[in-house]
Amino acid sequence: MYEPLAERLRPRTLDDYIGQRHLVGEGAVIRRMIESGNISSFILWGPPGVGKTTLARIIASQTQVPFYTLSAVTSGVKEVREVLDRCKADAHSMFTHGRPVLFIDEIHRFNKSQQDSLLGAVENGTVTLIGATTENPSFEVIRPLLSRAQVYVLNPLEADDLLQLLDRAVKTDKMFAGREVRIEQTEALLRYSGGDARKLLNILDLVMQSLGANEAFVINDQVVTDRLQQNPLAFDKGGEMHYDIISAFIKSIRGSDPDAAVYWLARLIAGGEDPKFIARRLCILAAEDIGLANPNALLLANATFDVIAKIGWPEGRIPLSECAIYLATSPKSNSAYLAIGAAQQLVEQTGNAPVPLHLRNAPTKLMKELGYGADYKYAHDFAGHFVRQEYLPQELHHPQLWQPQDNPAEAKMAERQRQLWRNAADGTK
Numbered sequence: 001m002y003e004p005l006a007e008r009l010r011p012r013t014l015d016d017y018i019g020q021r022h023l024v025g026e027g028a029v030i031r032r033m034i035e036s037g038n039i040s041s042f043i044l045w046g047p048p049g050v051g052k053t054t055l056a057r058i059i060a061s062q063t064q065v066p067f068y069t070l071s072a073v074t075s076g077v078k079e080v081r082e083v084l085d086r087c088k089a090d091a092h093s094m095f096t097h098g099r100p101v102l103f104i105d106e107i108h109r110f111n112k113s114q115q116d117s118l119l120g121a122v123e124n125g126t127v128t129l130i131g132a133t134t135e136n137p138s139f140e141v142i143r144p145l146l147s148r149a150q151v152y153v154l155n156p157l158e159a160d161d162l163l164q165l166l167d168r169a170v171k172t173d174k175m176f177a178g179r180e181v182r183i184e185q186t187e188a189l190l191r192y193s194g195g196d197a198r199k200l201l202n203i204l205d206l207v208m209q210s211l212g213a214n215e216a217f218v219i220n221d222q223v224v225t226d227r228l229q230q231n232p233l234a235f236d237k238g239g240e241m242h243y244d245i246i247s248a249f250i251k252s253i254r255g256s257d258p259d260a261a262v263y264w265l266a267r268l269i270a271g272g273e274d275p276k277f278i279a280r281r282l283c284i285l286a287a288e289d290i291g292l293a294n295p296n297a298l299l300l301a302n303a304t305f306d307v308i309a310k311i312g313w314p315e316g317r318i319p320l321s322e323c324a325i326y327l328a329t330s331p332k333s334n335s336a337y338l339a340i341g342a343a344q345q346l347v348e349q350t351g352n353a354p355v356p357l358h359l360r361n362a363p364t365k366l367m368k369e370l371g372y373g374a375d376y377k378y379a380h381d382f383a384g385h386f387v388r389q390e391y392l393p394q395e396l397h398h399p400q401l402w403q404p405q406d407n408p409a410e411a412k413m414a415e416r417q418r419q420l421w422r423n424a425a426d427g428t429k
Helices: 029-036 052-062 077-091 112-123 159-172 187-193 197-209 221-228 240-254 258-270 275-293 296-311 317-329 335-350 365-369 408-421
Strands: 042-045 067-071 101-105 128-133 150-153 181-183 217-219
Touching: 029 052, 042 052, 052 067, 052 101, 052 128, 067 077, 077 101, 077 112, 101 112, 112 128, 159 181, 159 187, 159 197, 187 197, 187 221, 197 217, 197 221, 217 221, 240 258, 240 275, 240 317, 258 317, 275 296, 275 317, 275 335, 275 408, 296 317
Parallel strands: 042 128, 042 150, 067 101, 101 128, 181 217
Antiparallel strands: none
16 A cells, blocks of 8 residues: 655654754753653644654654554544543553553544543543644633643744755655656745645655656756646635734734735735635724724725625735725724723723713603703704713713824814813813
8 A cells, every 4th residue: 555755754753853843852841751751741733744743653652651542533522531441441550651641633623522521531640641733722722621731832844854854755765766866946845845844745755756767856946836736825714824814914904014914915815715804804903903093994994895795706806905005004093992992891890880860861751750861961952062061970980981092183083072171160071
């Protein structure tokens, strides 16, 4: 049966392991665990192809404890409990030394009840848990389990790591034996690999499969591009990369960098993102980060959302670009965002303060007799459509929740407020 190059070259020892020096280099935390044989529960978080499963297999081969593996894709609560029963038996056996290790690949795919089933065994020391995930554990792993397992972050492999892997492959793997090998250029190979060792080795496999029996194995930018046809962008609409790119997009607009904004927009488009999702985020940003400094921003963002629903891809990229550039170059203010936050905090602190009688609705005779709506002053009956009166519960002492910020639009609003309330003889405002 054919075995892929990535599987044939999977490291068996830490000395063969490439990358993640912060975890497995000399004196690093996971290396110390393996060398001492004292493995504590942890979760490996990182993108595909950076060595999570490989690291777990090395632990299995180099420690003298029972090692069990489950895949969250194919295992349910029943399978978890069966494995935990075997671990419990091993933990009490006189023939085993140390706690059994349970490795769960793609642990983020376990639902809450499946993750709950692990808690007791991890808590009482029946098993040492090692999880692997491509998703942010903060969102995908339940809090009680996170409190019992340290999270270690694995990074995309660096260019030097990938070149070391390429050199190892052509020097040691059987498929290169007896064949002329020429590594002429590696820029495209590294770019398409995207820090993923498995991708790099799969590309080598693909190039080899396209060759004749006696044809030289050549790697250059043209060969790699021709074989792949397109850039397999590292983007998962439901995964961590999705959130990283949309975060970079929003922060670039907030930071008034239109060039970065359209770059990240292009990455979202290339990754197949839903245009309505992008437009929704632009609407949120227009209100939160631009707000009263340029109220037209929200109008344009909302119009962009409407037009996207009408035209879709590929033309939808144009109004999205227009909106992103407009928002990035607009003056910024988060005063509305801060004001509602301060108001919500005040409500939480002060509870259900009664509505002043003069502001209450009085639809019935009884309510009118009780004073509901009495002495309310209708603003439009007064000069300038303004009259001084209190609009907040008296015990709150009228805090200033909206703090105008330093931009022309809000400066004009603030000056009007000062003019209206400057001579408030009754102490309001």
